[in-house]
Amino acid sequence: MRTFHGITELTAAVGAHVGYSNWHEVTQSQVNTFADATGDHQWIHVDAEKAAQGPFGTTIAHGYLTLSLVPMLVSEIYRVDGVKMAVNYGSNKVRFPAPVPVGSKVRAGVELLSVAPVAGGQLVTAKVVIEREGGDKPVCVAETVALVVA
Structure with a gap:
């Protein structure tokens, strides 16, 4: 983990790739819980038998x-x-270029894009790329924005 000691040090890292997370397995239990929380029970997410015959094979x-x-x-x-x-402030752009089959491991990489002063703090914009272990395309590319209050 990289530690920045204050906003000035964070600002100095704009334009840099700051590192990668650990790998995390995405489980069917996690998918089912998310489906319950959001009400999105589409079969490609929760019906293993039907999904096995679908476009992703799982x-x-x-x-x-x-x-x-x-x-x-x-x-x-x-x-x-x-x-x-x-705190999360939002996202400027989000794309899902490839699926995440259940049982896959994913990790994120972060590039700092900007640190900009606003009333009450700093808006930190980062490009977050989530990749799947063994995948040839990212599974999520998001430009995220956080409000950091010093």
Whole structure:
């Protein structure tokens, strides 16, 4: 994990790739729980028998489940000391170029794009790329924005 000591040090890293998270397995239990939480019970996610005959040959994670892993994965990559808090502010762009078959392992990489002052703090924009172990394309590419309050 990379530690930045304050906003000034974080700002100095803009344009840099700051690292990768650990690999995390996406389980059917996790997919089912996400389906229950969101009401999205599409068969490609929750019906293993039907999904085995479908286009992916197995159940796959919801795209938004993959996106929801971003805070956990990024927390393994870097942190900023000397700030009061950081909260999700949103995303400028999100894409899901490839599926995440259940049982796959995923990890994230982060590139810092900008740190910009706003009322109440700094907006930190990062490009987060989630890849699947053994995959040839990313499974999620998101430009995320966090509000960091010093």
